Amino acid sequence: MKNIFYSLTGLIGLMLFTSACQKDVSNRTSNLPALQSSNLDLNAGTWKPVLLSRPDSFAVAAPVATTSPLYTADLFEIKALQKSLTRDQENSIKYWAAGGVMRWNEIMRGLVAKYNLPVVAGTDGTYAIPNTANPLAYPLFPFTNPPYAARAYAYISAAQYDALLACWFYKTKYNRAAPYNFDSSVSAKFVNKTVLPSYPSEAAVLAGVTAEMMKLLFPGEIGNIQNIAIQQEQAAIMSGAATRADVTAGEALGRQVAEMFIARARGDNAGKAVGTPTDWANFVDVTKSQGLIPWISLESPQRPPMLPLFSKVKPFLFDSATVVSLRPDPPPAVGSDQMNKDVAEVKQYVNNVTRKNIGIVEFWADGVGTYTPPGHWNAIAAEDFINQNYSEVRWARNLALLNMTEMDAAIVCWDVKYHYFNARPSQVDPSIKTLTGIPNFPAYISGHSTFSGAAATILGYLVPENASKYAAMAEEAGLSRLVGGIHYRTDCEVGLSVGNKIGGYAILKAQNDGAN
């Protein structure tokens, strides 16, 4: 009796004790070691850029002589900082030391997840459209749905790549030793010492190019992004890897390169992708005129289709004619034997939900409030790239390849979706209930499958030892949409195959950019 009382008291005591303890859920990438590039890729200035016509399209003046008092003053700044680093400053250096491209990719995925919320219906049953000129008013701009996100990742990654390529060009041209190599009283704090020249600073190039791109892509985040950019630059200086002058030159170069990408983005037709009510009605009319059942929104109230004119966006890997040429044969018509079979299969899956299947569905759902399927593939790629010991410029090149592939996959996939404008399983058979939200656009071909097929193909080329893993993941991503009840098998299989073809264009680019 007493014993039980004591154990009860003990239990409560234990509980209060454990509750006082910090519950610690930390990110997988919180405590990564500093980047240790197995190859500094000192020839990256000779690689082929995405948009730049030459690596020195933007001039970077020669650094001041190391004998100059300005340079000495820069070294003093580092030494003074290194003498009294706070815990926060140390953590900031460690955070960025793991890799600037990787960190910005993580930040970018976070922004996509933050903004990936469809606008709620107004009282009149219509949906407001986010306004780039007023990003902070509801609905916030942007709505980072998968095509928007794919394009945003692509522009950021491609701009980072071109900017770092130019950075590497000037690094080897001016061959300025890093402060920790030049002056023995400057240490390499929490970074690995390398012989990579420090002028201009690659960290600052990244900060500059990314912050500038974000003005276009996430205009409501300019203040936050600017703070992060400054932290990255400050971390580079405190680590002993760069001087103030290295940083200033790097940031300016990064911002200039970004301007080129921003100019391209402003003219790439994405701004018109929402379409007009006339466009929306036209898809219905065209489909009906072919004697087919047009897609309808299954949301209540019905929502206009997501970015129906995204197919007109200018791709990175090929021209717009190729987009059309990649269009697969039509999906089975509603009412055909094949379609009846496809619908029956979907129904069979949702009527027999297994724990394994729902786990696959939620793992790959990448829907509202997430970083989207392209973001998921960025996460997969980044976590594998961490083990590859890339240089920053190779990180940027590989993510640029991945994200240009994903953007073009979005363009091709959206072209197919709106060309055929076919119904989701739950439209054909309303008794089909789904294990994830039904995306608000036509079924054929599956976006997940297209994104995943494309990503797996280029990633399999970049990291060949993982090629079969990526292929299996892509297949599972497609399957998740079938067992989740939102796609037919045909959508997934054809999507995967179209995605693989798009990935093939990326491999061609990768084979010819001089980085191998």
Next chain:
Amino acid sequence: MKKKTFLHFSLAVAFSLVAVMAKSQTADDAIMMGKKQWCNGLTYMYSGWKNYWEGTLKRDNKNLGTVSTQSVMFMSTYGITNKLNAIVSVPYIWTHASAGTLHGLKGFQDIEMDIKYQFFGTQFGKNSHLLLFAVGGLSTPLQKYENDFLPMSIGLGSTNLSGRLTADYQNGIFFATGSSAFVWRSDITIDRTSYYTDQIHYTNKVDMPNQLHSNLFVGIRKPNLIIQAQLLNMYTFGGFDIRRNDMPFASNQMNMTSLGGHVKYFFPFLPNLAIVADADFTIAGRNVGQSQMYSGGLYYVVSL
């Protein structure tokens, strides 16, 4: 002190946007089984909401319609001594949305085990008393059900430890019971490798904020009848608000207050059989559904 020969089962299931509160609330009352008395019961519960709070904003959602949670719960209580009871409950739960396309889920949720101890009791005159109880509880999922498909998930998947204090005052047939439990919730694992709360997280582990569950019962209590009004409150220490038009998530700050009633009656011709009925209506909340809950059950007491 008068020996209670029956139990009170007020089942406040589906308090919230999900069926997180599917738990025995016998831990929160002041009724004890006598030594070697064993009570077993089954309760059916329906809880549904059409409106919910997205953060503090109350809204409906035509893509969900009315989201309902139903459950059948088995509960067993044993009197180890007159002052020490052990309680176990196991709910089977199924969910449904009346509109939109989201698929309902079903399955066994969390087993809950409580040890309830009356550590203080005093009489005032002939008809009145004050009792104090301490309750230690543990609940844990019976299976790894899907916890990342809210509001259709049957539960959140955390293992919870709770410590409760209860005070009961009775004067004649009138009584009041006040009770509060601190609920420590373990981290949970989800099927995704990343999620967004008020920032991005690159992990499949979710930190679940702890909770306080409180209740106040006022009513009449006779040997064969209890009728009470009840005020229930759940408060979450931390967590985040559902963003505009986002989906709910396990670590949201789920707060709610409901008002309801409870009746229990022992049939004169079958003195070991009790029928219980509950109704609770959510009157305030945050990141939860404004649920209307009804339940009914039968309990049978045997002396071993």
